Amino acid sequence: xxxxxxxxxxLIVNEPPNxxxxxxxxxxxxxxxxENMKISYRIKEVVFAESSDFQHVMILDSHDFGRMLVLDxxxxxxxxxGHIYNEMITHVPLSIHPNPQRVLVVGGGDCGAARxxxxxxxxxxxxxxxxxxxxxxxxxxxxxAVSENLDDPRVNFVYDDGIEFMKTKxxxxxxxxxxxxxxVGPATRLxxxxxxxxxxxxxxxxxxxxxxxxxxxxxxxxxRQTVDQLRDLFPIVRPYLATVPTYxxxxxxxxxxxxxxxxxxxxxxxxxxxxxxxxxxRACFALPEFLRPDSEVGAAR
Amino acid sequence: xxxxxxxxxxLIVNEPPNxxxxxxxxxxxxxxxxENMKISYRIKEVVFAESSDFQHVMILDSHDFGRMLVLDxxxxxxxxxGHIYNEMITHVPLSIHPNPQRVLVVGGGDCGAARxxxxxxxxxxxxxxxxxxxxxxxxxxxxxAVSENLDDPRVNFVYDDGIEFMKTKxxxxxxxxxxxxxxVGPATRLxxxxxxxxxxxxxxxxxxxxxxxxxxxxxxxxxRQTVDQLRDLFPIVRPYLATVPTYxxxxxxxxxxxxxxxxxxxxxxxxxxxxxxxxxxRACFALPEFLRPDSEVGAAR
Numbered sequence: 001x002x003x004x005x006x007x008x009x010x011l012i013v014n015e016p017p018n019x020x021x022x023x024x025x026x027x028x029x030x031x032x033x034x035e036n037m038k039i040s041y042r043i044k045e046v047v048f049a050e051s052s053d054f055q056h057v058m059i060l061d062s063h064d065f066g067r068m069l070v071l072d073x074x075x076x077x078x079x080x081x082g083h084i085y086n087e088m089i090t091h092v093p094l095s096i097h098p099n100p101q102r103v104l105v106v107g108g109g110d111c112g113a114a115r116x117x118x119x120x121x122x123x124x125x126x127x128x129x130x131x132x133x134x135x136x137x138x139x140x141x142x143x144x145a146v147s148e149n150l151d152d153p154r155v156n157f158v159y160d161d162g163i164e165f166m167k168t169k170x171x172x173x174x175x176x177x178x179x180x181x182x183x184v185g186p187a188t189r190l191x192x193x194x195x196x197x198x199x200x201x202x203x204x205x206x207x208x209x210x211x212x213x214x215x216x217x218x219x220x221x222x223x224r225q226t227v228d229q230l231r232d233l234f235p236i237v238r239p240y241l242a243t244v245p246t247y248x249x250x251x252x253x254x255x256x257x258x259x260x261x262x263x264x265x266x267x268x269x270x271x272x273x274x275x276x277x278x279x280x281x282r283a284c285f286a287l288p289e290f291l292r293p294d295s296e297v298g299a300a301r
Numbered sequence: 302x303x304x305x306x307x308x309x310x311x312l313i314v315n316e317p318p319n320x321x322x323x324x325x326x327x328x329x330x331x332x333x334x335x336e337n338m339k340i341s342y343r344i345k346e347v348v349f350a351e352s353s354d355f356q357h358v359m360i361l362d363s364h365d366f367g368r369m370l371v372l373d374x375x376x377x378x379x380x381x382x383g384h385i386y387n388e389m390i391t392h393v394p395l396s397i398h399p400n401p402q403r404v405l406v407v408g409g410g411d412c413g414a415a416r417x418x419x420x421x422x423x424x425x426x427x428x429x430x431x432x433x434x435x436x437x438x439x440x441x442x443x444x445x446a447v448s449e450n451l452d453d454p455r456v457n458f459v460y461d462d463g464i465e466f467m468k469t470k471x472x473x474x475x476x477x478x479x480x481x482x483x484x485v486g487p488a489t490r491l492x493x494x495x496x497x498x499x500x501x502x503x504x505x506x507x508x509x510x511x512x513x514x515x516x517x518x519x520x521x522x523x524x525r526q527t528v529d530q531l532r533d534l535f536p537i538v539r540p541y542l543a544t545v546p547t548y549x550x551x552x553x554x555x556x557x558x559x560x561x562x563x564x565x566x567x568x569x570x571x572x573x574x575x576x577x578x579x580x581x582x583r584a585c586f587a588l589p590e591f592l593r594p595d596s597e598v599g600a601a602r
């Protein structure tokens with residue numbers, strides 16, 4: 001049943017830990033985060049690789065997705081599809097709020113959410129609180145398709161822990177965007193009730209928050225927990241979906257919590273985007289049958 | 302830069318060609334169809350593996366997706382998400398046609414599209430033309446989550462070439478569903494103009510067709526060609542999208558060509574489904590900005 005054939009597989013030593021392999025002479029990133037499914041990307045070039053105080057940071061140039069930000073060996077965003085995620089996490093809340101002025105982005109080191117926020121002329125301050133300065137630095141320098149080398153005087157970069165930062169603000173922001181990484185390690189606390197409660201306090205009396213809430217297929221318990229916690233804290237909660245090709249299964253969810261506003265504007269969406277438009281803005285709230293509140297969903301797999 | 306560490310990688314000899322590997326003692330299916338991206342699935346058990354006259358056919362039990370149909374080493378459908386694809390390719394045309402009676406499924410060996418068609422009481426004949434009898438046999442036997450062991454007297458199984466079969470029918474069907482595999486090898490002809498022209502002739506004067514038209518991200522030229530050909534042949538053409546997690550990038554497209562009908566029914570969708578519902582049925586036609594007719598899309602990558 002088992003042949004003697006052995007392919008040439010060698011790990012690339014960059015710095016420990018190793019995330020790249022050379023297979024039959026070709027360089028591959030093998031994403032190892034999931035126990036039962038691996039996605040491998042053929043890589044043209046290692047543009048940047050270094051460990052920060054927090055994680056291993058790489059910019060890789062891939063054949064199918066162009067340049068990618070890779071943290072601890074896991075693809076975070078790519079030149080090909082990073083705009084989908086960033087447009088969806090930013091323009092939905094900023095379209096529903098009728099007059100956003102102060103915006104906070106928690107995480108979002110690729111600068112995409114902050115960049116999309118700059119499209120709103122009424123927004124006069126965007127605080128971006130990212131724990132890892134190196135991520136911001138390399139995305140601004142090496143990932144222009146996502147960051148557009150973000151350099152807007154309204155953006156205030158704060159390199160700090162989002163959890164601690166949130167405790168310092170009260171009744172201050174119109175919109176808060178929680179663009180966290182997966183709920184492992186330190187990012188776990190960005191999915192907890194206490195953090196969502198501090199977000200509510202940091203928002204103005206008509207403010208709203210959006211949280212990325214993971215895959216509705218593979219992390220249904222996380223999505224449910226996020227939605228449930230927001231429901232406990234906000235009178236209006238609306239989950240929505242997008243297809244983000246580089247995330248496992250392609251399916252991704254976001255949860256919007258709002259103190260007052262929920263309607264989309266009557267005027268059509270008019271920002272320069274590649275994915276989101278007026279029809280998507282309205283269609284993204286359509287939830288498949290297995291995610292409807294009265295279905296068996298919510299139940300963790 | 303390259304370490305001496307070599308992992309234990311062995312290919313499983315089942316029959317040539319080999320599609321399974323044992324890596325560090327675990328069994329994996331490594332999808333090798335794409336040049337620059339590979340998806341690997343951890344496998345519990347090889348339920349069935351045999352070569353037919355047309356292709357290598359496997360049913361594998363995987364950890365994350367349950368049982369999967371694998372043809373020539375490429376995942377076609379899984380217990381976890383097969384219903385998404387099958388519901389989307391079937392219920393959209395059968396909802397838009399006000400009174401479908403005769404349905405033809407071309408391909409669709411997993412039996413899912415035929416099975417969904419049986420949900421319509423008005424449908425009295427479903428011809429299912431699949432070239433490979435072995436695929437139908439193993440899906441009925443080993444993949445009940447997708448096939449529901451399809452056994453409905455209205456379903457007429459025809460094991461034949463869909464191209465030749467289509468030439469024999471004129472002005473006959475209300476709805477034709479082209480559930481083809483990827484446009485490689487013999488399936489290529491299912492994406493050609495001549496086949497679409499024969500479909501038009503096989504449809505009644507108010508009939509409609511739906512074709513799976515591949516990934517809008519990775520096969521944009523195929524999607525564009527399908528839509529363009531249908532536009533040449535049908536007065537009404539409407540592309541629509543779904544998220545199918547086991548297809549590359551998760552994004553999948555369908556193209557609907559209709560001689561007369563295009564409106565969705567006023568009455569709400571009422572079939573027993575796990576993905577599609579009334580809101581999805583209306584939202585699936587929302588195309589992202591990069592796929593709008595006046596965008597740069599369509600242009601092959």
